[in-house]
Amino acid sequence: MTTTNLSPLVALDVLRPPRARQIRLGAADTAALTRREFLIWLRNPSFIFFTIIQPVMFVLLFRYVFGGAIHVPVPGGYVDFLMPGIIAQSAAFASFATAISLARQLQKGVIDRFRAMPMARSAVLLGRLIADTLRLVVTLLVLLGVGYAVGFRFRNGALPALLMMLLGIALGVAICTISAYVGLAIKDEESVSSFGLVWLFPLSFVSSAFVTVQSMPGWLQAFAKNQPVTIVIDEMRALALGGPLALHGWQSAVWLAGIVAVFVPLAVRAYRRAT
DSSP states (O other): OOOOOOOOOOOOOOOOOOHHHHHHHHHHHHHHHHHHHHHHHHTOHHHHHHHHHHHHHHHHHIIIIIGGGOOOSSTTOHHHHHHHHHHHHHHHHHHTHHHHHHHHHHHHTHHHHHHHSSSOTHHHHHHHHHHHHHHHHHHHHHHHHHHHHTTOOOOSOHHHHHHHHHHHHHHHHHHHHHHHHHHHHHOOHHHHHHHHHHHHHHHHHSSSSSSOGGGSOHHHHHHHHHSHHHHHHHHHHHHHHOOOOHHHHHHHHHHHHHHHHHHHHHHHHHHHHHO
8 A cells, every 4th residue: 555645735925027017917907997897888878878968958957047047247158157167067976977886896796706807906996987087078078069059168268278177077086086985885886876966966056166156145155165166166167267276276286186185095995895
């Protein structure tokens, strides 16, 4: 009778690839997940349609239903006052789809399957963020076209107009980081959808998006003047129509940078705990 001596299993140390290669692989994973999101949208065009139609309806309603009753001291009348606010509001609302999508993927186990694959963990969040940013750009360009069709005009030159659109996109990206944290922390799609209305509606409507802050009750003006959506909208409006840029410019930068600095780590932590 012969015996076979089995040698003990020894764990092998797997060398990590060089840092530059890790970055390239992570970028490739992020691009693949971004492409995946676009393929999902192409196969579900109704999602894109309803994402775009809501802000378009806001433009038409406020332009033709409420615009005649709201008087604002800006060149071009109410439509020129309205469009920067609508663009900022649409950026905030559209970006909340990030929370709903991440919560849905958690519930269906999609993120767990991503975790089991040999891919960069950061690619899940980055791919989602990039895809939602590109979708936001498309939405805002369509919205701007509708605004031009109903009478909106930039009155401060091409470069400030471009900066206004970039600031609107930056606001949307900042809200995306909040949305990512909310979706990963709450995890339930229905709860996330309800919670989104709780904080987005006050921020967007108790602001200078649709009316001047001075027209609000005195006790409400303190909040409306100093909240980030109003500050960003005032800067966007100054870029579009002309006006002082410095004050709201640095305030907008501080607010947006602060939101990203706070909620990116929170979203990463929630992602690690969720998976």
